Amino acid sequence: MSDATPDPSYDPAAEVVDICRDLIRMDTTNFGDGQGPGERKAAEHVATLLEEVGIATELWEAEPGRTNVVARWGGDQGEPMLLHGHLDVVPANADDWQLHPFSGEVQDGMVWGRGAVDMKDFDAMLLSTVRARARAGRVPSRPLVLCFTADEEAGGHLGAGPLVEAKREWFEDCTYAVGEVGGFSTTVRGRRMYLVEAAEKGMAWIRLTATGNAGHGSMRHPDNAVTHLAEAVARIGRHEWPVQLTPTMRVLVASVGELAGTEATPDNALQLVEEFGPAARMLGAVLSHTTNPTMLEAGYKVNVVPGQATARIDGRFLPGLQDEFLATLEELVGPHVEVSFDSLQDGLETAYDGAVADAMTASILEEDPGAIVAPYLMSGGTDAKHFTKLGMRAFGFAPLRLPDDLDFTGLFHGVDERVPVDALEFGARVFDRFLGRI
The missing domain is CATH 3.30.70.360 (Alpha-Beta Plaits)
Structure with missing residues (x-):
């Protein structure tokens, strides 16, 4: 089935909220000192979600319980692209929160919990979109590597860092890496502006x-x-x-x-x-x-x-x-x-140009005409630092249309972390459009 074929039953956002909630309920706290439950449970869950729609996966660990998931999917036209997200989260003290940080509760139109914005929201967008496309036969023509990592919150030294060395064959032919913390909206002088990460x-x-x-x-x-x-x-x-x-x-x-x-x-x-x-x-x-x-x-x-x-x-x-x-x-x-x-x-930076950047911009504007899309430099770091060592250009593109009064950047590693339900669904639709364009 081509992307141009109308299908009223096709919905890339159908599972995004439930997948996000399920991932939040799996405590993957990373204390950065070897303590914590690890990512194994969440990694096995992700692998099951992909295997259910016919996508073979491989699990890899630098240490027991610090589990990464890798899969290949897509067609054979063009150079492969890496789509990556991490499964670990920073610690949360439940006494400080209005709702338990690992409850995944939906309240006031938002999904609450540690990882709701960093970054189980993007994991859910990616999985919901891929599962919908795989079921409908809408397989992107470009080959894709899907990767869900451990230990990003402690620098990736038990995740993406050793993974790209041990499993270099999975990644070395990828020319682009697309991951977290980009594509979210802010409002400037009454205009909605979406910021795509092009540098860290x-x-x-x-x-x-x-x-x-x-x-x-x-x-x-x-x-x-x-x-x-x-x-x-x-x-x-x-x-x-x-x-x-x-x-x-x-x-x-x-x-x-x-x-x-x-x-x-x-x-x-x-x-x-x-x-x-x-x-x-x-x-x-x-x-x-x-x-x-x-x-x-x-x-x-x-x-x-x-x-x-x-x-x-x-x-x-x-x-x-x-x-x-x-x-x-x-x-x-x-x-x-x-x-x-x-x-x-080291930091990283790439120009916001070319077919992939154009696809990101067009995918957002199709869902939100009249908005502005611009690149930005992120203050923190992501696993992109490890993947770009192999020569990839990296972008952060986890699209979210956010309400003007939500202090979104304050929720990263913050108390009462949450993401709007309609923003998650918007993100899945935009990411689906993106996959259809690349």
Whole structure:
């Protein structure tokens, strides 16, 4: 059956809500330290959903319970494309939530739970669309690799990272990778704008270790590890990184500048980003490098000066500017403090052009005529960092038409994470159109 054949019974969104709810109910919390239930249960569920419609799957683990799912589907025309999502989620404290974070409840027109926006919503869109197409015989002409990974929330070191090395044959001929955190809507000056991820900041999870002379807390200790560390942390945390517009953000702020009737420049970029309302929290962070102190550890008793103190810094640097970022970091750290990295991954950026980008734009506009589609640089990181090592161009495209009053970016890793039911259904319809175009 071709995509052009009318079929009133065909509905790519028919299962999206139920699949999303089922995935949320499977606790796949990733604490980042080896604890947690792992992704095995969710991975087996995903494999079953694909096998039910005739798509053969393979499960692969870097460690027991840290399970990845890979499948091949589609035709044989053109170069293969990777469609990927992750199955793990960050921790959630149930006492902080209005509804239990692993309930998958539907309330107020939304699906609630950890992973509702990061990123079991996209997993559900992809699965619902693929299952509908497989049942209807609407197989895309392009060969597709479907991949659902473990450990993305801890950098992918037990998921996409080793997976692309161990199973390189699955991915090495793919030219594009399409995954999470893109295609969601914001409203700027009354116009709905969909942001497609075309770039990601690099990630530097920094460990600072200060050393000094240990001893009794009542004596003089000019060589104090805690003092050395505190001074370094304060310098890093207070440093004002300059605004630098990457190619992707030049396109985005120019789009906003056109709506605001002004020319976009580095000088007014922050002001223009404020036009995005709550989303400015994330978009303002991609106009420069960022370094946020997040953890401190030192000592074991109040009257004992420790010989060592440690801190963690979440550093994110603009794509292509890693060397500049690290050089400034060394200057800020100063003496007595050693720098190491729990994870250091470069950023990525690709131009928003070509047939795949055109298909994304057209698919959104067919469902929401009059909207604007523009690329953006994401402040966080995804598994795309691992897949682009094989030469793929990567986009984030999990389309959601969102209400103006929903602080969507604040829900990532936040309390009361939720996604509108109609946004999920919209996303499945858009993604179905996308698969029909590629």
